[in-house]
Amino acid sequence: MNRLATALRAEVFIARYSLGARLVVLAPLLLACAQLLIVALGDANTAAQQTLIGEETVATNGYGNWVDSLVTGFTALGLLITGYSAHSFAADRELGALRHRLIRLSSRTQIVIVKLLLLHLLALASLLLLILGSWLLSTALWELGPVIEDGYELISEGEILDEIHLGLRLAVFPLPAAIAFGVLLSVVAQSAMQSLSLALGLTLAFDVFKTSLGDMAGYVYARFQPSLIDVSYLGDVARLARGYSDVLIDERLLVLNLWSPLPAFLLCLGLSLFVVRTKNL
Amino acid sequence: MNAQPQALNVISLAGVSKRYGNVDVLRDLDLTVQRGAIHGLVGLNGSGKTTTLECILGLQQVHSGSASILGFEPRHLYRAEGDVVAVFDTPSLHANLTVRQTLSHAAHLIPAQKKPSASGVQPPRSVNEVMSLLGLSRYASFKIRSLSLGNRRRASIAHALLGNPKLVLLDEPFNGLDAGGVDEVLALIKTLNRDFGTSFLLSSHQLPYLQSVCSHLSILHDGHIVASGSLDELLQGSDAKLIVRTPDIARAQALLEKLDGILSVVSDTGSLTVTLATAKPAAVNQALVSVGIPVDELVHVRASVESLFRELTSASTDKSNSRAIAS
Numbered sequence: 001m002n003r004l005a006t007a008l009r010a011e012v013f014i015a016r017y018s019l020g021a022r023l024v025v026l027a028p029l030l031l032a033c034a035q036l037l038i039v040a041l042g043d044a045n046t047a048a049q050q051t052l053i054g055e056e057t058v059a060t061n062g063y064g065n066w067v068d069s070l071v072t073g074f075t076a077l078g079l080l081i082t083g084y085s086a087h088s089f090a091a092d093r094e095l096g097a098l099r100h101r102l103i104r105l106s107s108r109t110q111i112v113i114v115k116l117l118l119l120h121l122l123a124l125a126s127l128l129l130l131i132l133g134s135w136l137l138s139t140a141l142w143e144l145g146p147v148i149e150d151g152y153e154l155i156s157e158g159e160i161l162d163e164i165h166l167g168l169r170l171a172v173f174p175l176p177a178a179i180a181f182g183v184l185l186s187v188v189a190q191s192a193m194q195s196l197s198l199a200l201g202l203t204l205a206f207d208v209f210k211t212s213l214g215d216m217a218g219y220v221y222a223r224f225q226p227s228l229i230d231v232s233y234l235g236d237v238a239r240l241a242r243g244y245s246d247v248l249i250d251e252r253l254l255v256l257n258l259w260s261p262l263p264a265f266l267l268c269l270g271l272s273l274f275v276v277r278t279k280n281l
Numbered sequence: 282m283n284a285q286p287q288a289l290n291v292i293s294l295a296g297v298s299k300r301y302g303n304v305d306v307l308r309d310l311d312l313t314v315q316r317g318a319i320h321g322l323v324g325l326n327g328s329g330k331t332t333t334l335e336c337i338l339g340l341q342q343v344h345s346g347s348a349s350i351l352g353f354e355p356r357h358l359y360r361a362e363g364d365v366v367a368v369f370d371t372p373s374l375h376a377n378l379t380v381r382q383t384l385s386h387a388a389h390l391i392p393a394q395k396k397p398s399a400s401g402v403q404p405p406r407s408v409n410e411v412m413s414l415l416g417l418s419r420y421a422s423f424k425i426r427s428l429s430l431g432n433r434r435r436a437s438i439a440h441a442l443l444g445n446p447k448l449v450l451l452d453e454p455f456n457g458l459d460a461g462g463v464d465e466v467l468a469l470i471k472t473l474n475r476d477f478g479t480s481f482l483l484s485s486h487q488l489p490y491l492q493s494v495c496s497h498l499s500i501l502h503d504g505h506i507v508a509s510g511s512l513d514e515l516l517q518g519s520d521a522k523l524i525v526r527t528p529d530i531a532r533a534q535a536l537l538e539k540l541d542g543i544l545s546v547v548s549d550t551g552s553l554t555v556t557l558a559t560a561k562p563a564a565v566n567q568a569l570v571s572v573g574i575p576v577d578e579l580v581h582v583r584a585s586v587e588s589l590f591r592e593l594t595s596a597s598t599d600k601s602n603s604r605a606i607a608s
Contacts, residue, residue, distance in 0.1 A: 003359070010389035017378055096373025103338050103442070104390045108356075212592045281340045 004114065007106045014238040020087060024080045025126045025262065032073035032134040036173035039065050040141045062142025062162050063241035066134060067167070071128075071235050073130040074171050074226035078178055079203065081123050085182025086199030088093035088115055091192035098281055108276045110185065116269070119179045122266045147243040160241050166249075167234035170224060170257045177261040178203075187279065204228075218253060221261035234255065290349075291480045292337060293317050297346030299332055299584040306332045308504040310346070314448075314482050319474050321491035323590060324501035328467070330484040331370065334452050337482075351448060363391050363444035369452045372433040376426035380417055380436050384408040384443060391444040399489065415439040416465065430457035438466070440559055441496045444475070447530055448480045449473075455487050459519055467494045492586040502594045515589060523555040523562055525569070526578035535575050540568055552578075 015021040043060055050056070089112070092098040101111055138144065147155040182199050189195030207227045210217040217223040226232040233249055293316035299307040306329045314320040324330045335341040337348060339355030339454045348355050348381055351364055358365055374383050374418030385408055415435045425433060434457055437587060441449060448461075455463050462523040485491055491498065494513065499509040508515060527533045534553055535545045555565060562581045569576050582588075 006391075007390065010386060013386050014375060014378075015391050017375070017382060019377070095375065097372060097375060098368065099338070099340055099367065099373060100387075100390060100440070102340065103358050103365060103367055105359050108357055110359075211401055278342060280335075280342070 001033075003105060004110055005116045007101065007110060010101065010105070011114055012121070015122065016250070017117060020084045021122055023251040024077070024084050025129065027080055027128050028073035028077040028130045029133045031076045032130055033068035033137050035069045035072050035142060036065060036137050037135060039084070043142075060142050061095065061241065061243075062138045062144045063164070064238050066138035067164060067234065067238035069134045069138070069242050070164075070168070070171075070239060071226045071230060071232070072218070073134060073231070074232075074234065075228060076229060077123065077126050077130065078175070078225045079200065081119065081126075081175065081201050082178045082182045082199050083196055084113075084122070085119050085179045086185045086189075086195040087182075088119065089183060089186035090189050090195045093281055094192050102281055108281075109273055109281075112187065112272050113270075114278050115181060115183055119183070120176065120192060123175050123179065130198075134246045139275050147241070149243060154243055155240065157251060163237045163240050167232075167237035170254070171226050171232055171234045173258060174225045174261045177264040177268065178225065180265045180272070183220075184268040184272045184275075187275050218256040219260055221264045224253075224260070225256040228253055285345050289315055292320075292482060293347075293349045294333075294337065295347050297333075297336060297348060298344045299329075299336055299341065300344050305504055307336065307343075310501075310505050312499055312506055312509065316480055316481060317474070317478050317499045319470060319481045319483065319495045320497040320499065321489060321495035321586075322482060322499050322501055323486060323586070324484075326486065327593060328371055328501045329503055330486075331452055334367065334450050334482070334484055338365075338450065350424070361447075364447040365448040365450070366436075366441040366444065366448075367450040368437045368441050368452065369455060371439040371458060372425075372430075373434065374425045374436060374440065377424060379422050379424050380412065380428070380439075381408060381421045383436060384411060384439055387440040387443045406445060408443070409438045411442055412432060414469070415443070430477055431459060434458060435462070435465075438469070445477070446479065448482070450483065451483045451484055451485075454483060455485060455490050463490060470494055488585075488587045488590055498586065500590055500593050507593045508589070512586070520556075521557045522582040523565055524556055524578070524582060525553045525555060525565070525576060525578040526551060526572055527553070527569065529574050532572075533569055536568060536572060536574065537565065540565070584599045 069113070075279065089098070092101075098111065102108065144157070146153045146157045146160070150196050182195075185195040185199050186192075189198060205223060206220065206222050210223055210231070211229070213220075224232055228235050233253075236249070290313045292312065292458075294310055294312040296310075297307055297310040298305065310323075310329075310333065312333070322333065324331050333342065336343050337346075337350055337355060339358050343355075350358060351361050353361050378386065388408060391607075406414070409418070413423060415431070415438060417435055417439055420428060420432055420436075423432075425436060426494070428436065434454070438451075447527070454466055467490060470481055474481060483491060483495065495512055497511050498515055499506050501507070525533060525537075530548055530553060531549070532585060534546050534548050537543055537553065537555055540560060542558050542564070544556040544558045546555050557565075562579060566576055566579055
């Protein structure tokens with residue numbers, strides 16, 4: 001256990017100076033904030049036009065925009081963490097840094113476990129920053145509250161927050177599987193460039209073809225990640241927060257969203273540990 | 282296994298074989314490195330030196346044979362708690378870190394059991410101590426990528442020395458170093474060996490450097506060890522030569538061929554090459570002068586690792602060629 005903690009500290013030390021790790025932690029927040037600012041500028045422009053033509057301006061409920069920015073942040077995080085996971089082990093092997101850890105400190109299994117732990121820590125830090133930072137900016141730019149139409153409260157703030165909470169949970173669940181998938185490619189590939197290209201290529205290819213796969217797509221964890229061609233529940237929540245009351249989650253998809261990432265995670269982890277035992281490092 | 286030899290040897294390889302595809306890189310390789318020795322592993326390019334080191338370090342799987350490093354199997358080398366370290370041919374350091382950060386990172390790789398709080402364990406060296414030892418203090422804030430190859434190699438060695446290792450494996454440690462750098466590394470190896478009892482296994486093809494620092498030597502050729510032992514033992518078995526320049530070549534050759542303790546006398550343009558067995562150069566000189574043969578020049582060519590290496594590797598290659606022809 002001591003050895004694992006020491007190895008994790010050593011990994012964190014390197015990550016502190018790594019551009020890739022900084023990108024994983026900060027880029028989702030920066031993209032989400034950029035999106036919020038662009039929308040706010042658009043809103044200000046519309047309000048100015050309405051004032052000029054004498055129309056009454058209607059304040060926007062910020063929850064919709066906030067959730068949109070979360071979808072953007074999660075999309076970026078999904079791609080970045082998959083790419084960084086795929087790069088991590090292979091790059092260390094190419095550099096030779098892995099050898100020092102293997103000789104001095106950790107077994108091959110521990111090296112993979114420590115990589116996974118570090119990647120989860122980075123994803124967690126990124127998520128916390130994304131949620132907190134985008135929420136703070138949203139509250140600064142708009143009012144957050146219930147959906148009201150013609151004086152009636154269509155959807156209460158509590159209901160919106162419950163759905164956002166569910167959407168966030170469902171978006172977070174596939175992340176460990178995405179990390180394990182990246183690590184597996186990193187362990188198997190011959191070079192960092194090969195594993196990075198494979199990881200991003202396969203992730204984007206699945207994104208493009210997932211709608212063609214129909215129900216089968218539900219068995220792949222990536223179906224539930226917010227993405228460029230987004231079909232995640234978090235994307236639906238943004239519509240709900242804008243007053244669309246037709247947003248309902250399919251029970252079957254909910255179950256698949258909760259359970260399909262786990263076997264994918266375990267499979268990728270198991271294969272990584274198996275391959276790393278015999279890999280020339 | 283007998284406990285005594287295990288305690289004496291820091292590395293024991295027995296019958297190790299390694300194959301890449303259909304090519305046998307190591308064939309039934311036996312190698313022992315004694316505790317406190319500076320052991321050189323020499324061989325031609327592609328003879329399997331780096332593969333041998335990688336097998337010792339558990340970085341490559343061997344196909345057969347057994348290995349023990351400080352009593353640990355190569356794949357469990359991490360259990361030696363940093364007592365075994367390696368410096369590779371290419372400095373494997375993170376390019377975007379400064380020298381100080383690189384060494385601080387190396388300090389993170391030292392297991393907690395080895396840190397100063399643990400009693401009875403020699404504490405690791407501090408980052409400043411190692412930088413000063415390797416002459417890296419003025420480069421402390423330089424990024425690794427901006428260092429010259431020589432200084433990167435120094436940083437690699439510093440990286441390895443932080444935890445006070447008992448055994449250091451160096452793969453081609455002199456590559457990329459200027460003459461001053463080589464002298465510094467040689468002096469450092471000698472100091473660490475003398476003052477701290479650190480054992481070394483150096484793989485290199487730069488034979489004169491190895492001869493100046495090693496106490497023991499193994500010659501690797503064609504995937505197996507063709508000679509191994511202390512430097513003195515190995516060189517004793519190798520023949521010393523004497524080059525004699527004289528205007529009376531024919532008489533001198535006839536005389537020396539009859540003299541005791543001489544293996545062979547070969548005539549060249551204006552000189553004789555005399556291979557000595559037990560005869561001393563002074564005795565050869567006296568024999569010539571006493572019969573009135575003038576000696577213009579007498580050069581004693583001592584046995585060197587280089588000549589031994591050439592002798593053994595060419596003999597081995599000849600045998601291999603003969604085998605190939607016979608089959």
